[in-house]
Amino acid sequence: MSEKGGAPAAAPAARAVLQQxxxxxxxxxxxxxxxxxxxxxxxxxxxxxVCFFKGATDDILPKMVSTLLNLRLCESDSGKLVSVLELPxxxxxxxxxxxxxxxxxxxxxxxxxxxxxxxxxxxxEFVSLCEKELSGANVTVKHGTxxxxxxxxxxxxxxxxxxxxx
Amino acid sequence: MSEKGGAPAAAPAARAVLQQxxxxxxxxxxxxxxxxxxxxxxxxxxxxxVCFFKGATDDILPKMVSTLLNLRLCESDSGKLVSVLELPxxxxxxxxxxxxxxxxxxxxxxxxxxxxxxxxxxxxEFVSLCEKELSGANVTVKHGTxxxxxxxxxxxxxxxxxxxxx
Numbered sequence: 001m002s003e004k005g006g007a008p009a010a011a012p013a014a015r016a017v018l019q020q021x022x023x024x025x026x027x028x029x030x031x032x033x034x035x036x037x038x039x040x041x042x043x044x045x046x047x048x049x050v051c052f053f054k055g056a057t058d059d060i061l062p063k064m065v066s067t068l069l070n071l072r073l074c075e076s077d078s079g080k081l082v083s084v085l086e087l088p089x090x091x092x093x094x095x096x097x098x099x100x101x102x103x104x105x106x107x108x109x110x111x112x113x114x115x116x117x118x119x120x121x122x123x124x125e126f127v128s129l130c131e132k133e134l135s136g137a138n139v140t141v142k143h144g145t146x147x148x149x150x151x152x153x154x155x156x157x158x159x160x161x162x163x164x165x166x
Numbered sequence: 167m168s169e170k171g172g173a174p175a176a177a178p179a180a181r182a183v184l185q186q187x188x189x190x191x192x193x194x195x196x197x198x199x200x201x202x203x204x205x206x207x208x209x210x211x212x213x214x215x216v217c218f219f220k221g222a223t224d225d226i227l228p229k230m231v232s233t234l235l236n237l238r239l240c241e242s243d244s245g246k247l248v249s250v251l252e253l254p255x256x257x258x259x260x261x262x263x264x265x266x267x268x269x270x271x272x273x274x275x276x277x278x279x280x281x282x283x284x285x286x287x288x289x290x291e292f293v294s295l296c297e298k299e300l301s302g303a304n305v306t307v308k309h310g311t312x313x314x315x316x317x318x319x320x321x322x323x324x325x326x327x328x329x330x331x332x
Contacts, residue, residue: 017183017327049327070272083272098326106236106249108328154320160264161183161215162274163329 011112012165013056014064014122015099017049019159020074024092026144027151037151040142045089046074047154048130051099052114052122061122064166065129073162088136093143094150095123120146177278178331179222180230180288181265183215185325186240190258192310193317203317206308211255212240213320214296217265218280218288227288230332231295239328254302259309260316261289286312 024047029038048068072081074089084091097119101108114122123146131141144150190213195204214234238247240255250257263285267274280288289312297307310316 015329017329049325067269071269071274072272073274081273096325096327098328101328103233103237103330106238107247108237108239149324150322152320152322152325154318154322156316156318156320158315159215159262159318161262162264162267163181163183164269 011053011055013053013060014166015051015053016064016068016164016166017096017099018068018071018073018162018164019047019049019154019156021045021047021092021154021156021159023155025153026092026094026142028145028148030149030151040092040144042090042092042140042142045087045091045139046084047092047094047152049094049096049099050123050126051096052119053100053112054114056114056118056122058122058125060166061125061129065126065133067166068164069130069133071162071164073160075157075160085134088134088139090139091130091134091141093123093127093130093141094152095119095144095146096150116147177219177221179219179226180332181217181219182230182234182330182332183262183265184234184237184239184328184330185213185215185320185322187211187213187258187320187322187325189321191319192258192260192308194309194311194314196315196317206258206310208256208258208306208308211253211257211305212250213258213260213318215260215262215265216289216292217262218285219266219278220280222280222284222288224288224291226332227291227295231292231299233332234330235296235299237328237330239326241323241326251300254300254305256305257296257300257307259289259293259296259307260318261285261310261312262316282313
């Protein structure tokens with residue numbers, strides 16, 4: 001990672017990777033002996049992969065959600081950049097603890113990640129705030145199951161991958 | 167972004183986001199009046215989204231490629247984590263300048279990104295080094311066209327999204 005002799009970075013409390021999509025589908029329940037796998041799906045909108053670090057608290061969430069949903073990252077039909085709220089587009093929120101990884105040798109370590117209990121609570125609250133912000137006839141907020149494998153299928157017209165830390 | 171009163175972070179020279187895939191398809195030439203769009207595709211392996219910052223030089227590339235290709239991020243058939251070289255899996259390299267963005271208000275700015283000429287050279291060299299490292303009967307390195315829209319389709323069994331900076 002970026003240790004270039006400078007002072008250490010202020011540690012972020014949360015990290016998000018954003019990708020634009022035409023359609024995204026995510027497994028929310030794996031197949032079991034007597035039941036098929038369950039999926040959620042959005043059409044045009046944004047995928048938010050999110051990870052919380054140790055020390056993250058609920059009070060970062062309102063600004064975090066407001067920032068992510070108001071950033072002008074989405075291409076409107078006229079080619080103008082607008083926010084996902086303005087598009088309006090749907091949201092798929094994907095819990096992604098791997099985003100907190102740091103390499104040590106050839107292995108990734110996740111020592112800075114928040115514990116599972118707090119992570120689950122923050123993630124749930126993050127999704128709730130997204131749902132409050134986003135409303136409209138043809139838009140929706142879908143999300144993955146915290147702690148599960150995030151079996152994802154993504155179709156884009158350019159993901160325009162962005163990284164944001166809070 | 168993460169400005170929490172601590173000392174400023176040492177600026178990275180390059181940023182990569184890594185996702186595992188079962189299949190990934192990327193447009194390398196858009197449709198024109200007399201020709202259809204052209205695509206490249208890989209099966210099981212890893213997508214590397216890459217962005218270079220101002221000040222990045224060729225001498226970071228060997229270590230960067232070696233690190234990315236040797237990190238144990240891929241799940242083998244037995245469930246063990248191995249590198250993309252060990253899997254062995256294919257690579258799709260996607261130039262993704264948006265990864266260098268920083269928010270200013272509601273807009274993203276890309277002032278720290280490398281200029282187009284140097285970025286193109288580093289990107290080409292990065293791809294060449296990946297091609298030298300990865301060889302095998304059923305694996306391949308594919309890559310997007312620098313500066314183009316990266317029309318991407320991704321199918322995963324869990325993207326295991328990781329961030330690495332150099």
